[in-house]
Amino acid sequence: MFRIGEFAQIAQVSGRQLRFYDQLGLLRPGHIDAQTGYRYYSIRQLPRLNSILALKELGLSLEQIGPLLKDDISAADLRAMLTLKRAEVERSLRAEEARLRHIESRIAQIDRHGGTQGFDVIVKSVEPTPLLSLYCACADMDEVVRMVRLVAEDGARQIRPALRDKLIVVARNDLDGEKLELEIGYSLTRPSNASVRLSGDYQLRASELPAVEAMATLVRPGTNLESHTAFGAVGTWIESNHYEIAGPCREVFLEPITGPPGFEGALVEIQFPIRPAA
Amino acid sequence: MFRIGEFAQIAQVSGRQLRFYDQLGLLRPGHIDAQTGYRYYSIRQLPRLNSILALKELGLSLEQIGPLLKDDISAADLRAMLTLKRAEVERSLRAEEARLRHIESRIAQIDRHGGTQGFDVIVKSVEPTPLLSLYCACADMDEVVRMVRLVAEDGARQIRPALRDKLIVVARNDLDGEKLELEIGYSLTRPSNASVRLSGDYQLRASELPAVEAMATLVRPGTNLESHTAFGAVGTWIESNHYEIAGPCREVFLEPITGPPGFEGALVEIQFPIRPAA
DNA sequence: TGCGGGTTTGACGCAACGTCAAAGTCAAGC
């Protein structure tokens, strides 16, 4: 029989660990001195301790290990546990790989761009959203700006504040098309069939933006100058993290557009639906 | 300004999380009502929150993220942090891969062998050990058993109990040689130059077993019958976990050999020095 | 009979929140 320190040294664990396992009932000392409370371990208990350590190395929790130590029918149980664990480890393995890619792309971005631009891409999901919108094909950016402003202002006037939510622009074409095909409108706080007539014979119609499970999103200040850079940032992020674009891009105006044209204060969230690249 | 719940919903985090970040000083609400203590967040704070979340996804701790959020010179700092993190993630990635292999080999072992044999291989390190030993080449297992018993009994008689530690057998040849070249002796609790004369003109000489950083070890009951199985278990474990054997194998008798020949009560630890396979 | 090193119980700490509980607040409907 060894005292706790000797046994700990033999098994290369800490005394605290042995006391903890005793407390959990995983490994009771072979004998405890009734007078002093000293724990005494027999070398015969080493295999059991080794079983615990081996299972722990496989990633099982102490709570899971307990039942497996019984001599009973634990073979099938153990197999089941391990199969579960395998799936879990595979998942976390992939997560770690993704993290590594994220880190590397971030480092590369710093090296390329000199410093961090404050472009923080994060992945989120979005719910289906009722929408009052206008479809239009614009020839150039000036026209886009005019149309957005028209929808923004007339919509703000004509849709009740309680119903109206945020201004959203959806890019309906691939980004490299000749014309810019856009859907411009307001998201609503609840479904509605109202339609809104704007000045200049345009009209907002009700529809619904579908839910998206994974969106790469980026919040940028709304000055048009940085628009390109921001889009580029999301693009390279998506690429270097092994995703691909899975649907039309959205721009969500997080604040109502209030200032004069060219106003710098706007805050826009760019959203790209993504999925893991094939 | 949004109340905590709305802001949480927008950013897809929990209210608890926002409160926690407030408490840490990572993200203070834009305004706190002095009367009620209600936190109010501006949409302008979303980019900062996104920065936090993005860095958190890279695996940084909240404590590490704090200083990086200052607008100062954090570009180089961030790069340094990320480089550190990358190394760490690479390490943990390899660890996870190893764990996955361990699990799979364990499952395979169960499937092959019907059930768990209680063979739990664990990796440990050993210190350099002073040794009083005898080198001998044996023709067959019978001779091995005789020699081991001779050393065990004469050693037990002639080496002071305070100095004598455990009986150890080191396999000096590759396991497939014709003769079995062994070193048989007692480990000592402290270095000594004593030499011990045994019956039959044999003699134990002082030497030292070198330290080994990584040993694959397995404790088995000392019956010779299971010896083969145990060795096989360690072998396949080493192989399927992408290690290779890096030195002579040792057998450590954890208990003094007391019983008659063939005594079943002994407890032996098999030790194989290992290194990651090239 | 010291004394130095081991041992006991008990408690707190960690990381990043989740999950209550009790009490106070807000906004909407009547």
Add this chain to the structure above:
DNA sequence: GCTTGACTTTGACGTTGCGTCAAACCCGCA
């Protein structure tokens, strides 16, 4: 104006597997 239900506040405890410390006790050796 009042009620009600949804929301928010602070505070506390739980999670996992021990590390670390403190105060008191114990062992074996000289």
